[in-house]
Amino acid sequence: xxxxxxxxxxxxxxxxxxxxxxxxxxxxxxxxxxxxxxxxxxxxxxxxxxxxxxxxxxxxxxxxxxxxxxxxxxxxxxxxxxxxxxxxxxxxxxxxxxxxxxxxxxxxxxxxxxxxxxxxxxxxxxxxxxxxxxxxxxxxxxxxxxxxxxxxxxxxxxxxxxxxxxxxxxxxxxxxxxxxxxxxxxxxxxxxxxxxxxxxxxxxxxxxxxxxx
Numbered sequence: 001x002x003x004x005x006x007x008x009x010x011x012x013x014x015x016x017x018x019x020x021x022x023x024x025x026x027x028x029x030x031x032x033x034x035x036x037x038x039x040x041x042x043x044x045x046x047x048x049x050x051x052x053x054x055x056x057x058x059x060x061x062x063x064x065x066x067x068x069x070x071x072x073x074x075x076x077x078x079x080x081x082x083x084x085x086x087x088x089x090x091x092x093x094x095x096x097x098x099x100x101x102x103x104x105x106x107x108x109x110x111x112x113x114x115x116x117x118x119x120x121x122x123x124x125x126x127x128x129x130x131x132x133x134x135x136x137x138x139x140x141x142x143x144x145x146x147x148x149x150x151x152x153x154x155x156x157x158x159x160x161x162x163x164x165x166x167x168x169x170x171x172x173x174x175x176x177x178x179x180x181x182x183x184x185x186x187x188x189x190x191x192x193x194x195x196x197x198x199x200x201x202x203x204x205x206x207x208x209x210x211x212x213x
Contacts, residue, residue: 025211027067030163035059053181059084067207077102095114098122114158121151151176164209172201193213
């Protein structure tokens with residue numbers, strides 16, 4: 001066996017492992033969530049806070065999700081519904097809370113304990129004019145479309161309890177949010193960019209695999 005044959009075999013095996021299509025499945029899961037960051041814009045006067053626009057509210061909650069795939073090592077995930085109890089008070093019942101999609105990158109190994117990466121987000125693009133002072137339809141000068149988006153990245157660890165049931169834990173390590181919101185003091189919309197590094201969100205739950213063999 002020559003020195004050139006070994007790399008060639010390694011590349012071939014790696015490529016086959018990556019592009020191999022595992023048995024397709026749909027996994028439904030339930031999870032508990034702790035969202036640890038609050039994202040908002042507030043305006044103040046001499047008497048204190050005048051107005052506040054909250055984009056992300058810290059909460060504890062429960063939810064259900066659907067995971068489908070895989071294609072290679074990639075799965076898609078959508079959050080279906082949940083209930084949230086906000087740290088500041090009150091609560092919410094949410095259905096399809098984000099119109100985006102998460103992607104899970106899971107090595108296709110039959111390990112009982114399996115680490116994976118995940119990331120996703122959602123995007124909204126607005127154009128035109130409704131004749132009102134709606135910041136969604138007031139893009140920056142020189143632009144035709146006003147883009148609002150969120151991007152999130154995290155890591156996870158899955159434990160195979162049985163052929164069909166997996167326990168998992170996840171943490172989010174990055175949250176990037178771009179919004180356009182009005183300023184009550186200045187009276188015109190402004191772009192606001194929020195970056196969160198660390199542990200803005202943590203989840204723990206289980207998934208039931210309807211396609212497992």
